Amino acid sequence: MQSVPNLEAIKNAAQRIEPFINKTPVLSSKTINDRIGASLFFKCENFQKTGSFKMRGASNFVMSLSAEAIKNGVATQSSGNHGQALAYVAQQLGVPAYIVMPNNSAQPKIQSVEAYQGKIIFCEPTIQAREAAVAKVIQETNAYYVPPYNDYGIIAGQATTALELIQEIPDLDMIISPIGGGGLMSGTALVTHYLQPQTRIIGVEPSAVDDALRSVKTGVLQENSSTNTIADGLRASLRDKTFGVIREYVHEIYTVEEHEIVAAMRLIWERMKIIIEPSCAVPFGAVLFGKIPDTENKKIGIILTGGNVDLDKLPWK
């Protein structure tokens, strides 16, 4: 896809990926609503196939390609959910998936990619080593590269999350998404802008990786000096395409601290009895700790991005 997806492109994506995804539920908790003083609607992508919304972008991207283009398989580099999603899609289509993973990846993530029969190529845990490894595997195999987020086809796929949320709960006062590389945030912003222009579009990121906030403030794409956050799905930085969409369509960006992420995550586990990964707790943390102005009595949509956590390494131990 060559340009910012319009509403038709997003609806086409929804149709294209339908056989690959679960229509995930929207859940609420009376206890949490009472505590916050607002009505929160959680779109539960932790119940998505492979455990995260990444299925949507990956399946839209791959299904937009010809059978000829992917006959030698697909490839990407990912330490997390995108790699699992791509391995699953490739397995469904009967083509190989080459997933470059840093050699310090968590064991459950390695096992998940293997469970979907992804072929793992380990590399040193640096950006340079990862990019070199994926270039090498593509050269050797002629696999098709599937980017994790900085791509309009990926963005159109991720946009179907908010599309479903808005179709189910149409009159939200605000919709909140976490920002990592910005694929989900871009998709969320676009579809909300098209369908509900009066809805406040809000992004939240850990203050440890606040490149989106700084990029939008300065108008120049910023990097993160470290990636030291528990929200492992949000360590990536914006790139040109996601930055372009976010600076135009996202109305407000806030940050949360690490202890706020952990507290928000634990509260959702305890009260809603669902398993969410730390990245999901970032938008809810912003609401819980009063980072977002004027939430009282509002209808607030929150995207819970995934549920892939290492149960041996929970953050409250």
Added chain:
Amino acid sequence: MQSVPNLEAIKNAAQRIEPFINKTPVLSSKTINDRIGASLFFKCENFQKTGSFKMRGASNFVMSLSAEAIKNGVATQSSGNHGQALAYVAQQLGVPAYIVMPNNSAQPKIQSVEAYQGKIIFCEPTIQAREAAVAKVIQETNAYYVPPYNDYGIIAGQATTALELIQEIPDLDMIISPIGGGGLMSGTALVTHYLQPQTRIIGVEPSAVDDALRSVKTGVLQENSSTNTIADGLRASLRDKTFGVIREYVHEIYTVEEHEIVAAMRLIWERMKIIIEPSCAVPFGAVLFGKIPDTENKKIGIILTGGNVDLDKLPWK
């Protein structure tokens, strides 16, 4: 209620408790189904109000009483879910709830009862001390005693869980419930017998507290010599009413080992992204570890009883 509830009594209970409960979802997991080689339908009472099915029995019992009968409040002894459920029901009705709890109760359980404004009376952690404490509080307050399980009104309330499951998934080959004191198992057996007499009715208990299996085998109510199981909701023993129903209507009883319970619990957390307490994992553990004959390609209903766990004390640490 003076006699074993018939179908009408169970349907009346469903109507009576409707304002108090969530109609909980029935979830499935393709990954788990593929692994087991059967279709499993999990009735998710972990999403029930107060986090367990105990809401159903407690609210049915209390709502069957007159306003006069409960004007001085309600009382019970419980270290767990029944106490939370009763405190919640009483709070909704605006009467006090006196909950006798052993002084070694887990902190989250104490906090939950307090959150529903239950008045906690601590006692020594023995059956005798608990019974003495509840007798004393009833004498002092004239509160109405609400039993945890050995009562036909409680059984009729718990039966509404399987009623909803059967209404949603009508042609189950078997339905499996854990057995502790036997309230849920009795209700499950009755409603399944009435509506789907061809369905196999199966109970599972930890082998450490296998009083139900021994009671049914010998025809005489047995005690457990210890209550040393991680499945804290199943430490109670059958009593006359639950034993009577179970020996007549439950077709098969199996047991599982402690490590099997933990493995089954963890698999549900990891693959389904939902939080269930150890007691819930007992029926699934029996399926997972091949304790139940002839499950292949069958449609199996499993009741997940609750989601109240202490996140600081997970069993795989």
